[in-house]
Amino acid sequence: MSQFPNRGRHASTTTARFDRPTILLIAAIAVAVVAAGFAVTKLVGRSNLGSTTATAPTTPVVCGQVATVSVAAAPEVASAVELAAEQVPEDACVTYEITATPAREVADAIEAGQAPQVWIPDAADWTSRITEHRSGRGQFTMASLAVTPPPDAAPELTAEGWRNLGSLARTPVVLAVGASPAENNSVPATATWRDMFTGTTAIQMAQPSTSAASRLALDTARGAVPATGDDYLILGQRMIFLSRFARDSDTAAFASEDEEAGDVTPFPVSEQRLANHVSGTPDSGLRRHIPAGGTPELTYPVYARADLPEDLATAVEEFVTGLQAENVQARLAEAGFRTSASPGPTINGVEPTEYEVAPVIDPERSLETTRLWETLRLDMRMLAAIDVSGSMRWAAGDSSRIDLLQKATLDALAILPDGSQIGAWIFSTARGPNREDWVPIAPMRLLSDNVDGKTHRQVLSDEIIAISDRLGGDTGLYDTALAAFLEVQKEFDERYVNSVVLITDGENDDSTDGLSLPQLLNELQAKSDPQRPVRIVTIGIGPDTDPSALQAISDATNGTSYVALHPKDIETVFFRALLARAA
Structure with missing residues (x-):
């Protein structure tokens, strides 16, 4: 059975132009005609691609064979797509099986080898992220955009397997805002999408992996060029926080509106979706706000499989012509889209305005963000x-190395989610009861755990503050690195990203003897286990570190290494290390 059940023109209650008994009757008549010395010709209609109307044939059409084209369309355009199928001439002898299906569900079907022949998602980037759309389904993985499947496997259609036949409709991504917002929900007129993620105004998100509007908003905020300085820190903090509370769709965001107060935490949504919500919710006071500096669009591209045979490719041409019909464009306008005949929807009495379209972010950059x-x-x-x-x-500038480290560590600790398990060691030389270079100061626990009336987060904060009184000794870096790696590996938990963050201001200087760098790297390689991956992220502070050694340690565990040469860089480096979990 097809993944895409019959609906649409020559569909729904009239799924095919002729039902099975009628087809059998026609076949019998055809045989009789041929027997009488006449020929019945299969008709494959080809309409003028510039035409916007279809003329019914003046004589009944007999189709020797009916072609079938499966079309998966975003639900908000499905009605217009069905109308477009009705524009195709009778003599085309084609049935369009149209389903109203969200893009993420079509992506699921494609991954299962059940691709439609025509796909009309809401955003143009879906074909390049077929294996990237998942949310909350285990470890996130990336596949090549160009896939060569085994000979006996169903082809995996990605960006390389589709033809883009143009855009059906467009609608900008806007912010849904309240009519009388509280101060922290008030969006400045000059705010850009990046400002929404780096400023003081609150924002809520749906998951970018399943919501195109949220994804494009985040892509635009993150931009083609990485943020720097304070913007980088705040954007990273916001992403960590927002990712914890985002839902799979914007339904919860709409439900969070305080209709009586006229307030809501702003959230990205398509203008068309917002207009339809407001028109169907009489008490909603939501307004549209278009950020300054450019906003992305949902463009509803029409994709056709590149491997279609000639007869189906011709049927798709007929269908695309039907999409240009005036009544189809009128239906799109009625649904809240911007068309050549409509400037856009009025939302709660506010007329639409023109907007600047944000540059399209490179697919690789977008995938990296997701x-x-x-x-x-x-x-x-x-x-x-x-x-x-x-x-x-x-000394480090106007402060000391330990003061800067403490501040950066406490700031990072403050934004980590409660569900994280964090532990801490300190190290120098001969610290432990058996002269180990390290000693634990807090075991790995959930930050939310209660420890003698305090949260584990507070316990860690207190211990970080107290290390100022525990300074002394040399730097037993290599022995500590191996011991920490083995400790995390021993208690490996597949539900988490398991890592060691090694923070030092110097090179290995172990007066008690110990591992050399080659010995450490050999041990890390020998002890590594693909089933229990543990990354070491190294952070060097100041000019006295050994960057090449730190990089080698991280490389041995597929981790990353950062060096803050100047005091002002330390906090930025800490957040880069925190975000490096995505490496």
Whole structure:
């Protein structure tokens, strides 16, 4: 049975132009005619691509064979798509099986080898992220856009397997805002999408992996060029926070409106979706706000499979011509889309305005953003190993190395979600009861756990503050790195991103002897387990570190390494390391 059941023109209650008994009757008549010495010709109609109307044949059409084209369309355009199928001439002898299906469900079907022949999703980037759309379904994975399947496998259609036949409709991504917003929900007229993720105005999101409006808004905020400085820190913090509370759709955001107060936490949504919600919800006071500096659009591209045989490709041409019909465009306008005949919908008495279209973000950059978001949604299980050697007392600008480290660590700790498991060690030389270079100061626990009347988050904060009084010794870096790696691996939990964050201001200087760098790297390689992956993220503070050694340690575990040469860089480096879980 087809994944895409019969609906639409020559569909619904008239799924095919002729039902089975009628087809059998026609076949019998055809045989009789041929027997009488006449020929019946199969008719494959070809309409003028510039035409916007279809003329019914003046004589009954007998189809020797009816072609079938499966069309999966976003639900909000499905009515117009069905109307377009009605424009196709009778002599085309084609049935269009149309389903109103959200893009993420079509992507599921395509991954299962059940691709429609025509796909009209809401956003143009779906074909390049067929394996990227999942949300809350286990480990997030990335597949190549060009896939060569085994000979006996169903072809996996990605961006390489589709032809783009143009755009059916367009609607800008806007912010849904309240008529009388509270101060923290008030959007400045000059705010851009990046400002919405780096400023003080609140925002709520649906999951970018399943909501095109949220995804395009986040892509635009993150931009083609990475944020720097404070914008980078705040954007990272916002992504961590928002990823924890985002839902799979914007339904919850609409439901969060305080209709009596005229307030809502702003959220990205398509203008068309907002207009339809407001028209169907008499008490809703939601308004549209179009951010400054450019906003993305949903363009409803018409994709056709590139592997269609000639007769089906011709049938698709007929269908695309039907999409241009005036009554189809009128129906799209009635549904709230912007068309050549309509400037857009009026929402709660406010007329539409023109807007600047944001540049389209490169697909790889967009996929990187989605992967980062999805990874940040996962709780982390992290052991922080902090250098407390005597050199941490040394000056760093107007402060000391330990003061800057404490501030950056406490700021990072403050935004980690409650579901994360965090532990901490300190290290220098001969710290432990058996002269180990390290000593635990807090075990790995959920940040929300109660420990003698305090949350584990508060316990960690208190311990970080107290390390100022525990400075001294040299830097037993390599022995600590291996011990921390083995500790996290021993208690590996597949529900988390398991990692070690190793923070130091110097190179390995172990006066008690210990591992050399080659010995450490050999041990890490020998102990690594693909079933229990643990990454080491290294952070070097100041000019006295050994960047090449830190990079080698991280590389050995598929981790990342960062060095803050200047005091002002330390906090930024900490957040880069935190976000490096998506590497």
